[in-house]
Amino acid sequence: MAELEIRNLHVRAGEKEILRGLDLTVGSGQIHALMGPNGSGKSTLANVIMGHPNLEVTEGQILLDGQEITGADPDERSRLGLFLAFQYPISVPGVTVTKYLRTVLNAHRESRGEEPIPLKEFRQTVEAAMKLTDVPRDFSSRYLNEGFSGGEKKRMEILQLALQKPNLAILDETDSGLDIDALRVVANGVNAVAGPDMGVLIITHYQRILHLVQPSHVHVMYQGRIVKQGGTELVEQLERVGYGWIREEFDEAAPEAA
Ligand SMILES: Nc1ncnc2c1ncn2[C@@H]1O[C@H](COP(=O)(O)OP(=O)(O)O)[C@@H](O)[C@H]1O
Ligand SMILES: [Mg+2]
DSSP, X not given: OXXXXXXXXXXXXXXXXXXXEEEEEEOTTOEEEEEOOTTSSHHHHHHHHHTOTTOEEEEEEXXXXXXXXXXXXXXXXXXXXXEEEOSSOOOEXXXXXXXXXXXXXXXXHHHXXXXXXXXXXHHHHHHHHHHHHTOOGGGGGSEETTTOOHHHHHHHHHHHHHHHOOSEEEEXXXXXXXXXXXXXXHHHHHHHHOOTTOEEEEEESSSTHHHHSOOSEEEEEETTEEEEEESHHHHHHHHHHTTHHHHHHHHHHOXXXX
């Protein structure tokens, strides 16, 4: 069980203030969607939650289960059960998928004071997770993300998600650039692993994944803040009219921020 709470977060990258007073709470068992036009700061939010070294928190807090993690390093956050599926997963030539997954799993076990996973149990766990996420078995012996198509990389992220069973999973545009079949795999994977012990934050520019994974809460981000919150009716509204009305409404309310 875990609750992520973000309070009045201000974040800079270099000279630029990207997040400008953002509040967000994601509880266990909830699926939140974070939408917003390109450049509104969605990826920056995902990265700062994970502790990206190039981002500077100038004000505000990030808490996990009431414990402040604003300054924790990325490793510690991962051990505490935060997981980020990247918008652009990187390749790791020379490291096979199996080796990588085992290393990650064991690092998490070690932090909980557990022994490394026995080989047989590891094989069974990975096989079950591969089945769940529809990842072909021959992935195991390939080098991580090397020569993977866009869709395969995203499946790989979902496979990791299924294996790690984090407390809070953040998917940053995991749906972008996917054809409908790959999108279904991603959505089915998320639906299969989400549960009462996991919070999910789906970051997306588009609506289509939100027809396959039903969010309980929807947030719209604009210029570094959450400017709208609601339910799936917001998704429908954005689908019909795009982001123009958000721009108009927000720029009108705070013209100095335009
Ligand atoms: N490291 C950085 N240095 C300077 N500006 C950045 C950096 N990272 C992101 N930005 C800028 O911050 C804004 C928000 O970016 P981003 O978080 O990627 O938005 P989104 O994911 O919503 O498209 C953009 O204008 C982007 O150019
Ligand atoms: Mg982004």
